[in-house]
Amino acid sequence: MERGSTFLVAPAVTIALLTSISISSAAPSDEILAAAKKEGRLTVMALPRDWCQYGRIIDAFKAKYGLAVDELKPDAASSEELDAIRAARDNGDPEAPDVIDIGLSFAPSAKAEGLMQPYKVSAWATIPGEAKDAEGYWYGDYYGLLAFEVNADRVSRLPTDWADLTAPEYKGSVGISGALGSNHAVQSVIGAGLSLTNGKIDEAAERGLDFFADLNRRGNFVPIVGSTRSVLDGRTPILIRWDYLALADREAHKDKARIEVVWPRTGLVAGIYVQAISAYARHPNAARLWMEHLYSDDGQLALLGGHCNPIRFDSLLREGKVPASLQERLPKLKDEKSRVRPVFPTAKEQDRAREIILKGWDGIVGVTIECMPPEEADPLPMSLNEQPTLLCAAVQ
Structure with missing residues (x-):
């Protein structure tokens, strides 16, 4: 650290x-x-x-x-x-x-x-x-683990890893629940990059940007700060977010939608x-x-x-x-030896990744992540523990 x-x-x-x-x-x-x-x-x-x-x-x-x-x-x-x-x-x-x-x-x-x-x-x-x-x-x-919160009423096949998100069937479906530069967005890029580099944290930010650029070119990336509401109404039926939020949604909204929580097989970030x-x-x-x-x-x-x-x-x-x-709530816990091991980026590694992502997003990914209106933002305590200047006004 x-x-x-x-x-x-x-x-x-x-x-x-x-x-x-x-x-x-x-x-x-x-x-x-x-x-x-x-x-x-x-x-x-x-x-x-x-x-x-x-x-x-x-x-x-x-x-x-x-x-x-x-x-x-x-x-x-x-x-x-x-x-x-x-x-x-x-x-x-x-x-x-x-x-x-x-x-x-x-x-x-x-x-x-x-x-x-x-x-x-x-x-x-x-x-x-x-x-x-x-x-x-x-x-x-x-800690939270980055997972895919999926509205299974709108997605017929669950993604199991980061690479799956690029499939044609997920066109206009994948979002993240953090503004650019927020801890959530930074960790999302890191997670995708870790998956592509077999866990190499020093290369994760750059390769993660490449992943989101590809996701955007394919039309799969939805450039809004996703929320519970966007999962439920289908604007982002696959949302990359912390598992504690996704699990809470699964319980709180079981009468509205069949929400599944999927932890990626690689690039599991804590x-x-x-x-x-x-x-x-x-x-x-x-x-x-x-x-x-x-x-x-x-x-x-x-x-x-x-x-x-x-x-x-x-x-x-x-x-x-x-x-x-x-x-039973968490990823592959019954077999301790084969359980997916999360990566815990240090504060220094996060700061380095944030700098790379902020400098490179526009030129590499080439899309602006739009903020949700205040009434649609998730008013959750953990969302407040971010870098204040980098967040949407709706969730500060």
């Missing part, structure tokens, strides 16, 4: 505890538990209760530890979370989160700016190395969301306790039940802790 090189010192309010409590992978100590209960509450932000089962997770935390939880701005974007920490730093603003849930691309710069403090949860060793900061300033909690503790947390021990709760087996399985892929999934699967009912 791309990391800041500056060593960051925690604010004075937490130095005493940081000197007495190791940030190693030890389980939360009685000292942390007692200190958290003395603090009495936790402040979270950008955690909608109907997203990833966060409501259930928050309620379980309150019941287990007896702490109050203040839930600020559930629909806030990653940039707003970081702005709130800056306000706490500059103005002592009490309306600031103790913990944050942000897109991976925001994490390295936030660390470098001194907005985070380190803490390694007891499950640290089971978090993949590419999904965490080595010093414990931030670490992935869950988009990570990371957790961190604010460097200016008013309740730092409650924040550590919250992290232990999120990364516990129960917390990770709760995320999975809410369609968000938990970062510790492989570890839980190996240990036989993933119920069959949850395995």
Whole structure:
């Protein structure tokens, strides 16, 4: 991962505890538990209760530890979370989160700016190395996989991989649910490129542009920011989007359309969301306790039940802790050895790909992706965790 090189010192309010409590992978100590209960509450932000089962997770935390939880701005974007920490730093603003849930691309710069403090949860060793900061300033909690959301009432044969999308039968059918330059669009191009290059991330952006140029020449690409509505009404009966959105659509709209979720056989891309503790947390021990709760087996399985892929999934699967009912929702999970392995592009790799895509799209692909009107855009929390200047006004 791309990391800041500056060593960051925690604010004075937490130095005493940081000197007495190791940030190693030890389980939360009685000292942390007692200190958290003395603090009495936790402040979270950008955690909608109907997203990833966060409501259930928050309620379980309150019941287990007896702490109050203040839930600020559930629909806030990653940039707003970081702005709130800056306000706490500059103005002592009490309306600031103790913990944050942000897109991976925001994490390295936030660390470098001194907005985070380190803490390694007891499950640290089971978090993949590419999904965490080595010093414990931030670490992935869950991720989405790019999939094809298909309206099977309008598409007779399901595509199984990126190459299938170029078939003549899919003319005027394939869309993406992100504006050019958004994380979603960038990852879509990367996924197509990985499929064409047999997983070579350094070549993925260029080859992905070639793929979308071919898709456009064939008339298969629909140049709009697709949404649930465009899937249902047939404007984009095949939509490239995060699986947590597609799976939610499959459940929510089963009376309107037969929606199928297909994970490509190659070029399976994961988009990570990371957790961190604010460097200016008013309740730092409650924040550590919250992290232990999120990364516990129960917390990770709760995320999975809410369609968000938990970062510790492989570890839980190996240990036989993933119920069959949850395995059935996801790609090829019953056979651990043959399961499709996702690629986790780092923040640095995403930034490089974004630059290539923004510079090359017009000349190579040659089509403008139009924004949907506000009433048709998906008002979903994860859609807000994007680069704000690159999004359609409808979904900012």
